Amino acid sequence: MHLFLTDDTTGEYATLPAEESKHCTRVLRMGIGDEMLLTSGDGVMCRARVCTPDDKACQVEIIKRIEDYCRRPFHLHLAVAPTKNTARLEWFVEKAVEIGIDRITPVICDHSERSIQKTERLEKIALSAMKQSLKASKPLIDDPVKLIDFLNEPFNGQRFVCYCSGNERHTLHQLYTPGSDALVLIGPEGDFSNREISAALAGGFLPVTLGSCRLRTETAALYATTALNFMNEECRFED
Numbered sequence: 001m002h003l004f005l006t007d008d009t010t011g012e013y014a015t016l017p018a019e020e021s022k023h024c025t026r027v028l029r030m031g032i033g034d035e036m037l038l039t040s041g042d043g044v045m046c047r048a049r050v051c052t053p054d055d056k057a058c059q060v061e062i063i064k065r066i067e068d069y070c071r072r073p074f075h076l077h078l079a080v081a082p083t084k085n086t087a088r089l090e091w092f093v094e095k096a097v098e099i100g101i102d103r104i105t106p107v108i109c110d111h112s113e114r115s116i117q118k119t120e121r122l123e124k125i126a127l128s129a130m131k132q133s134l135k136a137s138k139p140l141i142d143d144p145v146k147l148i149d150f151l152n153e154p155f156n157g158q159r160f161v162c163y164c165s166g167n168e169r170h171t172l173h174q175l176y177t178p179g180s181d182a183l184v185l186i187g188p189e190g191d192f193s194n195r196e197i198s199a200a201l202a203g204g205f206l207p208v209t210l211g212s213c214r215l216r217t218e219t220a221a222l223y224a225t226t227a228l229n230f231m232n233e234e235c236r237f238e239d
Helices: 018-027 086-099 121-131 196-202 217-238
Strands: 004-006 014-015 037-038 045-052 059-066 076-080 103-110 158-163 182-186 207-208
Touching: 004 018, 004 121, 014 045, 014 086, 037 059, 076 086, 076 217, 086 103, 086 121, 086 217, 103 121, 158 217, 182 217
Parallel strands: 004 037, 076 103, 076 182, 158 182, 158 207
Antiparallel strands: 014 059, 037 045, 045 059
């Protein structure tokens, strides 16, 4: 069943935006009575059916509403340095949304090769990935921020910083407690600077390693996303 986005799913009826309406009626040729999944990205998944197949403002009737659809037991926030090749960061956003993530913040570091990132493009990719993977929660994509400023923002949960240098580090599997909210810092290709690592550690971030191999920024970010989701799923299966 196809998933469509709309601005509001609180009433008995909803109207699809123009682009979604066109896709529904012209591309998929859905007509009166055809059923679909519907969400506004707030965690609510609806089952709906077409009642007015207009290609600019298709109206649907909401049949069933499921609150907190496939809600995960933890909140995951990745702060990632933008990659020199924007396609690599876009690839990470797409795959991370499919796997499961709540918030992504591009952070500008001392060694960053790119200091500008188009948030609108990442949001569009995130929405597309959300629809493709049939999710009802839209991840938050922040505007880029300097890492040093980001470190001062409050976060209630476990905080980790991944970097290449140093020996006093553990793996996520050793430090993370399943069910806990998590914030993970992933640096640029040239790694975090010494002052950034010191600032992160002073701010309560735990130093972790993602293994003995040197990973690209987007690979490291996806590794952390996958590992934390896996640990939470593994814990649920054991229960």
